[in-house]
Amino acid sequence: MRPRRIDHIDNPDAPGVNSIVPAAAVAVTNDKGRLLLIRRSDNNFYALPGGTQEFGESLVDTAIRECKEETGYEITVVGLVGIYTNPKHRIEYTSNGEVRQEFAIVYSAVLLAGDAMTSIESPEVVWVDPAKIDVLAMTTSQRLRIEHYLNRSEPYLG
Amino acid sequence: MRPRRIDHIDNPDAPGVNSIVPAAAVAVTNDKGRLLLIRRSDNNFYALPGGTQEFGESLVDTAIRECKEETGYEITVVGLVGIYTNPKHRIEYTSNGEVRQEFAIVYSAVLLAGDAMTSIESPEVVWVDPAKIDVLAMTTSQRLRIEHYLNRSEPYLG
Numbered sequence A, B: 001m002r003p004r005r006i007d008h009i010d011n012p013d014a015p016g017v018n019s020i021v022p023a024a025a026v027a028v029t030n031d032k033g034r035l036l037l038i039r040r041s042d043n044n045f046y047a048l049p050g051g052t053q054e055f056g057e058s059l060v061d062t063a064i065r066e067c068k069e070e071t072g073y074e075i076t077v078v079g080l081v082g083i084y085t086n087p088k089h090r091i092e093y094t095s096n097g098e099v100r101q102e103f104a105i106v107y108s109a110v111l112l113a114g115d116a117m118t119s120i121e122s123p124e125v126v127w128v129d130p131a132k133i134d135v136l137a138m139t140t141s142q143r144l145r146i147e148h149y150l151n152r153s154e155p156y157l158g
Helices: A059-071 A130-135 A140-151 B059-071 B130-135 B140-151
Strands: A005-009 A023-028 A035-039 A050-052 A073-084 A089-093 A099-101 A104-114 A124-128 B005-009 B023-028 B035-039 B050-052 B073-084 B089-093 B099-101 B104-114 B124-128
Touching (some): A005 A140, A023 A035, A023 A059, A023 A073, A023 A140, A035 A130, A035 A140, A050 A059, A059 A073, A059 A104, A073 A140, A073 B073, A104 A140, A124 A130, A130 A140, B023 B035, B023 B059, B023 B073, B023 B140, B035 B130, B050 B059, B059 B104, B104 B140, B130 B140
Parallel strands (some): A023 A104, B023 B104
Antiparallel strands (some): A005 A089, A023 A050, A035 A124, A073 A104, A089 A099, B023 B050, B035 B124, B073 B104, B089 B099
């Protein structure tokens, strides 16, 4: 069975946290005002491009690398959408029993270059009209981040 | 020998990174405009109060808890000074060989209540006139964070 990612949000029966791993994500729109999203292969939900920090890179560099790997696009970070560290959001990995507490920093970015390219982790890369995001399958945490990107002027600090 | 913390900053001979652990710190001034600092017992340098995130708490709650533990003061977070994830800043712990890459989020805060109280980790708790910070022994990373708190209007993103 393919390893899966299960997001437990405000679930009192979620397994206990045993890890915190910083991740970065990016919110970027194109010249038509459409938002860049991927569909994740590990849970089939739509999400902002992003992933976990590796040793030797800054978190901004994580955001740039993950966006390139998952979407094919080169971006540059221009601002901060928010810092998401809700301990009631737990991410369970069925492959190894890891249960991570949410730790994601979402940056706003602008598009520099590139063409859409899928990956094993992101079998769909799409530009979505913000008015049509409601219908996409997505965790509540992703919806919150996107809503903050579209509507807040100050970074969300949790 | 007492375990020590050694900050390697831009040191090509620093040991390789084997860990990333999110930490929070707070910058808070009192009604005389003095900045709250501690002297750390693990390296004898002055620093903003702060420490690493525990399972089950948000990073803002980490900042509040660490400030209370290290200084005796209750604070509330009001803004973001910056996100510090420089991979060329490595923190070596002599007790166990851990080499952490810098990962700190610095919040601005306001004082709510409390009286100065030292701890094993913070044998000095001081309110310092910003004009007199130059003479205090401090890592360059701490100086940068304080300079950003005092002089920047936008959060530092690295």
